[in-house]
Amino acid sequence: MKFGEEKTVRRETLFEGKIISLHVDDVELPNGLPSKREIVTHPGAVAIIAMTEDGNIVLVEQYRKALERAIIEIPAGKIDAGETLENCALRELEEETGYLAHKLEHVQSFATSPGFADEIIHVYLASNLEKLSAPREGDEDEFVRLHEVSLEKALQWMKDGKIYDAKTAFALLYVQQQYPYTK
Structure with a gap:
């Protein structure tokens, strides 16, 4: 057994939704309890750090019901069944921003809330962007406002609480570290 491993004895599914499911697991702890x-x-x-040729970061603003407010984020979305991570990243970028990326690089994958969720988010850096004249239709229940701002302004928005989620904070700190001369 691995360090700290908990053995699942029984799983009860309480909810199965369009995006998430909720389970309660009965487990046996390492000490047998x-x-x-x-x-x-x-x-x-997937989440996409999209950078324009002039060094701006492409962000989207959308209302998040769970927070009861609008926040500004990097483009992101759920992976559809059978979809590759790269195709998902390209699709979400196009749907949410109207941009097509000619270069896509995997940056990092991480757990969003490992204390209670198994979600893994895969962050990509998109560059060599092309603004499409007729972008792909997005989800009918998704309303976004596009922002293209300097790293400096995005970091200020993070300090001000306009940028409030972990994936976007990670993305901005990544850009700041990898591209220290970006303003």
Whole structure:
């Protein structure tokens, strides 16, 4: 057994939705005692750090019901069944921003909330962008406002709380580290 591994004894599915499922697992702890774990399962997502030729970062603003407010984020979305990570990244970038990326590089994958969810988000850097005259239609229940801003302005928005999510904070810090001369 691996360090700290918990053996699942029983799983009860409480909810199966369009995006997530909720399970309660009865587990046996490493010391042999029983416990319960509430687990959200998610198919995973991609997020895109899109940088224009002039060094601006492409961001989207959208209302997030769970937070009851609009926040500004890097483009991102759920991976569809059978879809490759790269195709998902290109699709989401096009749907949310109207940009096509001619270069796409994997940056990092990480767990978003490992204390209760299995979601992994895969972050890509998109460059050599082309603004499409007729972008792909996005989800009918998704309303986004496009922003193209300097790293400096995006970091200020993060300090001001307009940028409020971990994937975007990670992305901005990554750009700041990898491209220290970007303003």
